[in-house]
Amino acid sequence: MPETLAYSAAVRSALELLLEHDDRVFLAGEDIGVYGGAFGVTDGLIDRYGPERIRDTPISEDAIAGMAVGAAITGLRPIVEMQFSDFVVNAMDPIVNQAAKLHFMYGGKVEVPMVVRAPGGGGTGAAAQHSQSLEAWFAHVPGLKVVMPATVQDACDLLLSAVADPNPVMLLEHKLLYKTEGPFVRPKAPTDVTEPLGSARTTRAGTDATIVGYSIMAVRALEAAEQLAERGIDAEVIDLRSVRPIDHNTVRASVRKTGRLLVTHEAPTAGGVGAEVVTGVVESDALDYLLAPVQRVCGLEVPMPYARDLERAVIPQVEDVVDAVEQLVKA
Amino acid sequence: MPETLAYSAAVRSALELLLEHDDRVFLAGEDIGVYGGAFGVTDGLIDRYGPERIRDTPISEDAIAGMAVGAAITGLRPIVEMQFSDFVVNAMDPIVNQAAKLHFMYGGKVEVPMVVRAPGGGGTGAAAQHSQSLEAWFAHVPGLKVVMPATVQDACDLLLSAVADPNPVMLLEHKLLYKTEGPFVRPKAPTDVTEPLGSARTTRAGTDATIVGYSIMAVRALEAAEQLAERGIDAEVIDLRSVRPIDHNTVRASVRKTGRLLVTHEAPTAGGVGAEVVTGVVESDALDYLLAPVQRVCGLEVPMPYARDLERAVIPQVEDVVDAVEQLVKA
Amino acid sequence: MGRNARRDPRSLPARVLTNMWRIRRFEEALEELFSRGMLHGTMHLSIGQEATAEGACGALTDGDFITSTHRGHGHAIAHGGDPMLMMAELLMKDTGYCRGRGGSMHIADVAAGNLGANGIVAGSMTIAAGAALTQSVTDSGRVVLCFFGDGAANEGSFHEAVNLSAIWKLPVVWLCENNLYGMSMAQELSTAGGSVANRAGGYGIEGLAVDGNDVVAVHDAVKGAADKARSGNGPTIVECITYRYRGHSKSDRNLYRTQDEIDRWRDQHDPLARFEQRALDSKLLTEGDISACRAQAAADITEAVRQALLQPDATADDLLESAYA
Amino acid sequence: MGRNARRDPRSLPARVLTNMWRIRRFEEALEELFSRGMLHGTMHLSIGQEATAEGACGALTDGDFITSTHRGHGHAIAHGGDPMLMMAELLMKDTGYCRGRGGSMHIADVAAGNLGANGIVAGSMTIAAGAALTQSVTDSGRVVLCFFGDGAANEGSFHEAVNLSAIWKLPVVWLCENNLYGMSMAQELSTAGGSVANRAGGYGIEGLAVDGNDVVAVHDAVKGAADKARSGNGPTIVECITYRYRGHSKSDRNLYRTQDEIDRWRDQHDPLARFEQRALDSKLLTEGDISACRAQAAADITEAVRQALLQPDATADDLLESAYA
Numbered sequence A, B: 001m002p003e004t005l006a007y008s009a010a011v012r013s014a015l016e017l018l019l020e021h022d023d024r025v026f027l028a029g030e031d032i033g034v035y036g037g038a039f040g041v042t043d044g045l046i047d048r049y050g051p052e053r054i055r056d057t058p059i060s061e062d063a064i065a066g067m068a069v070g071a072a073i074t075g076l077r078p079i080v081e082m083q084f085s086d087f088v089v090n091a092m093d094p095i096v097n098q099a100a101k102l103h104f105m106y107g108g109k110v111e112v113p114m115v116v117r118a119p120g121g122g123g124t125g126a127a128a129q130h131s132q133s134l135e136a137w138f139a140h141v142p143g144l145k146v147v148m149p150a151t152v153q154d155a156c157d158l159l160l161s162a163v164a165d166p167n168p169v170m171l172l173e174h175k176l177l178y179k180t181e182g183p184f185v186r187p188k189a190p191t192d193v194t195e196p197l198g199s200a201r202t203t204r205a206g207t208d209a210t211i212v213g214y215s216i217m218a219v220r221a222l223e224a225a226e227q228l229a230e231r232g233i234d235a236e237v238i239d240l241r242s243v244r245p246i247d248h249n250t251v252r253a254s255v256r257k258t259g260r261l262l263v264t265h266e267a268p269t270a271g272g273v274g275a276e277v278v279t280g281v282v283e284s285d286a287l288d289y290l291l292a293p294v295q296r297v298c299g300l301e302v303p304m305p306y307a308r309d310l311e312r313a314v315i316p317q318v319e320d321v322v323d324a325v326e327q328l329v330k331a
Numbered sequence C, D: 001m002g003r004n005a006r007r008d009p010r011s012l013p014a015r016v017l018t019n020m021w022r023i024r025r026f027e028e029a030l031e032e033l034f035s036r037g038m039l040h041g042t043m044h045l046s047i048g049q050e051a052t053a054e055g056a057c058g059a060l061t062d063g064d065f066i067t068s069t070h071r072g073h074g075h076a077i078a079h080g081g082d083p084m085l086m087m088a089e090l091l092m093k094d095t096g097y098c099r100g101r102g103g104s105m106h107i108a109d110v111a112a113g114n115l116g117a118n119g120i121v122a123g124s125m126t127i128a129a130g131a132a133l134t135q136s137v138t139d140s141g142r143v144v145l146c147f148f149g150d151g152a153a154n155e156g157s158f159h160e161a162v163n164l165s166a167i168w169k170l171p172v173v174w175l176c177e178n179n180l181y182g183m184s185m186a187q188e189l190s191t192a193g194g195s196v197a198n199r200a201g202g203y204g205i206e207g208l209a210v211d212g213n214d215v216v217a218v219h220d221a222v223k224g225a226a227d228k229a230r231s232g233n234g235p236t237i238v239e240c241i242t243y244r245y246r247g248h249s250k251s252d253r254n255l256y257r258t259q260d261e262i263d264r265w266r267d268q269h270d271p272l273a274r275f276e277q278r279a280l281d282s283k284l285l286t287e288g289d290i291s292a293c294r295a296q297a298a299a300d301i302t303e304a305v306r307q308a309l310l311q312p313d314a315t316a317d318d319l320l321e322s323a324y325a
């Protein structure tokens, strides 16, 4: 029987399992110790695992990520936290120029098994520098994997898989998801989970349109589909889960069935992951099945504003998805 | 009568014009003074304009870009150089969190008229950390404009327009273009040029397929089109010139005419600007005109290798475009 | 423009004291509004740190610039910002400093010399260097005062900005508000070398540490540093030791420090109480003057809130045109 | 593994001298191959800096690690790297250290303790801190020696890495090769505070400057720093003053310095000539020994080139599977 757990607790349970079962694993980040992390994810861990394995760092994102690279190539399994994903701007060199490239650049003779956890997204009134969704940057970098769990179970499982992976993985959580609750089957050991990185999940089968989302927009997409069902529209919902690599086959198969595609993410529309999803469809034969132009329901092309109504206007809401699918099906 | 000039000299001529006509303009970057810049673009400028306006900086990319933000909001017009676009990883905070957002975030009461020039791309054997094409990152950031001149004339004109623009502009040049030569009409004053940022240019009219490229791939696309013409295929070529904003209308109009679309860039395929171009088409009625799945001829999904043959394999070549268009037209 | 543009006929000590009380009352008003659910997001209050903001900005001259931090309300007020426009911003009003787009962490008034609060730790330091470069090349005679926290001193941006300012002899004052913690991280644990001022030597510039809860000490140190910067002799790091009474932000449970420590600072080192006592002792102000200052500050903030609440709400109407100039 | 694993029965001075000559001959061989169009890209030669590489790596113990820079050939050889495998890499061979994927700026031999050259200035510094953390938490008794240039000392990464190493007392030696220039930028103009070693004080650690062209002085300083690190007493900055005779890279026209300056360093301070003289004077080596060392080095590099040229070319066959482990 699954228990009910909060998303942040599920992340924590994965961290605990890892710390318990693998000596090489350690955590590092700003205020992850006694403070418990800005979003409480690491709450209590320092008491059980001590300051050597739950490492509070100075406010030095470049050093946090770079240190993780160095620790990873010498045998440890660092899991580092960027307090907000926005601060990853200060760690682009170690992540993109180092972690992502070392394995290739050094002729395959080194592995960089590190995970960077970073909470992204808006809706908290924290404005432009604390609300970004930057996954598209990393999804464009060969050598990285990028996962974005939407459910409580995935919050745990994808983290376990990320740490098991010999490659650097960006694990981007959404701040508003931390407090969401859902069914959770607690793994007994990290190896219990064999969820591969890179597979999408169809969270609702349907015939009229395909909605592809990830992270919080996978959740909203599902809500939208339920509302659409009441209006007689039967939408299929795909939770991408991984934005690098992207499981194009699952999307294509769905589009061949429904003939209609809507992609949704919170990041700004232009140049977002949605464009890659769409292109994956129309560069395949699935193009022939499209009955109408594709739709994107994504973030508006502005930095995130502070004021509640403005912020809400920028972030795609359930009703935006509902409206867009209705139009799509009418088209 | 246009003279013939090298691309790098055209960039320099824009810089000279600006320095000559506008006291607020200054240049800053690593080794741009007596060294003349890593690619010789600023050669000789320090002799004419002195070290206050041609500022050699320490190796501090974050400070270079951040300083430019501060100078711009207080009335100067900084043009800074990232020695290689790869090093912009160290300047993501000032560019993305500051320059791009201040105008919006401060309620419209400040302007950030700065230009970041950065040479990108491979083909020089400089390997993974000196060959990247990172435009897709910036193309995804509201508040920035991103231009990528392919021709000698545009190398000058788009820089003049970028400096005239009240917004932060990323001007990404391609290293291999610096030595290319082409016709050049020298503007007399910065204001002679009114080339708007954000418009594409159709560099060859054709009826069988649309090839969209930018920067060096706009050049290769044109070469490919000429070869295709010999094989009886009449391709239309669009030089995007700006990747944020993207001139979707020009692309759509072309696709409505040709029914076939190929996009090409040197950056890795997944999550690249090409996906945005494609999506701009298939979220419009131009979808209905597509006679075949779209094609992408872009960088392979690996960091840039050093060895000549491997590097060549990763970077799209003229023949790759030719082959892909042939297939596209057959499809 | 700037703080001294507000003509206030009272004595300097009265103005200083009133301003410090304004800062405190402003923060308290925010707490109150927050608890009533009238604000969005979180905020970083500077209660306990008023002397640093006021002492530093008070040492500047009309036309000088500041850059500020995530904990920036005090800086804005001390630099002459209008509490009503700040409050309007926090209350998501269209007439707020940032039209409701910025909120607590982004209050700016560039025209008046406040180049803006910044949500990125140390993010304003390189910007301050650039603003100082403008002053230097235009011979404006103005200086830039850059506030940053003790935690910010461990960001790479600190290093690059300070180095640049030193080699270019930029007219900037690096004002470190060392409130002993960067969020939960004790400054002494995060910062090798002991103090932030101590790092100045590595850049060949002067560094000094002062009691940040002594408004006069702060003023004097900044005045000296600003004069030096103004006369072309480059930057100084002025480290002000101070303390914040409230948590880092709204989500802080204060687990990394003791209540005792907080109480000690509040009861024994409060910058307002200390300045009042000093002004009384040296007969600069009477008990009556002090009461008047307090009352003035309270009234100002009450009025600011009242006015702000009447302002029109921020609107999404022109949102899509707002990202570009 | 590491350099001392290569068993060489000759005396220490002979080995040191041979190694320095190997570095120089390697670089010269590259120049030759480059001029014949057999290399791709550019390269950064360390001719003139051999004593720093050799002195530093020679002070390490088997199993110790280094991180290297864009100017890393000397480091790799000094740390026991195989010149044949290096040459094969530069000649784009499949058996090169990086299978032809890395080239000059990315030579690494992680298994043997060379954690890699790095094309990003200061990019290896935070990596070195992390590698040192591994040593610290696993009690390996090993240290990490991080080479970086004078120019790198102005990157934010320098600051963050050194601070982290100091507060965590990591077993790392920060080895600055101060060759007076970062590309065209004179170190004295770019680096406030005068010297890189001088910055150590700001982090509460020891910093020392030594004559980087004196292999014994470098060795001794690094030995001390490594011992200190190994015994849990944290990092040291060792600044080695040295000079590169060649341009920064192949495109350098040397406009930022005089030929006279170059000549002076080469004629009066050459690290090889100085060590030879010293060894002669102190009767550690005879003229004959010295000739033998030179001949050995030359032969080694000639053979390395010959062998490397015979290796199979790097192949794109498995390129697409190469980005991920």
Ligand SMILES: Cc1ncc(C[n+]2csc(CCOP(=O)(O)OP(=O)(O)O)c2C)c(N)n1
Pocket (backbone or CB within 6 Å): A030, A059, A061, A083, A087, A090, C044, C070, C071, C119, C120, C121, C122, C148, C149, C150, C151, C152, C153, C177, C179, C181, C182, C183, C248
């Ligand atoms: C680059 C960056 N990293 C981390 C944060 C999260 N954060 C905000 S304030 C803060 C503490 C800052 O400490 P300090 O500089 O001492 O300022 P104080 O809060 O004490 O005023 C942290 C970690 C941030 N906003 N930006």
Ligand SMILES: Cc1ncc(C[n+]2csc(CCOP(=O)(O)OP(=O)(O)O)c2C)c(N)n1
Pocket (backbone or CB within 6 Å): B030, B059, B061, B083, B087, B090, D044, D070, D071, D119, D120, D121, D122, D148, D149, D150, D151, D152, D153, D177, D179, D181, D182, D183, D248
């Ligand atoms: C982050 C970054 N910025 C700039 C460069 C370009 N670059 C390569 S080496 C170099 C000079 C480095 O100087 P220094 O650290 O003194 O090393 P040296 O070349 O003198 O050995 C520069 C500017 C780079 N590779 N990486």
Ligand SMILES: [Mg+2]
Pocket (backbone or CB within 6 Å): C149, C150, C151, C177, C178, C179, C180, C181, C182, C183
């Ligand atoms: Mg603090």
Ligand SMILES: [Mg+2]
Pocket (backbone or CB within 6 Å): D149, D150, D151, D177, D178, D179, D180, D181, D182, D183
């Ligand atoms: Mg150097």
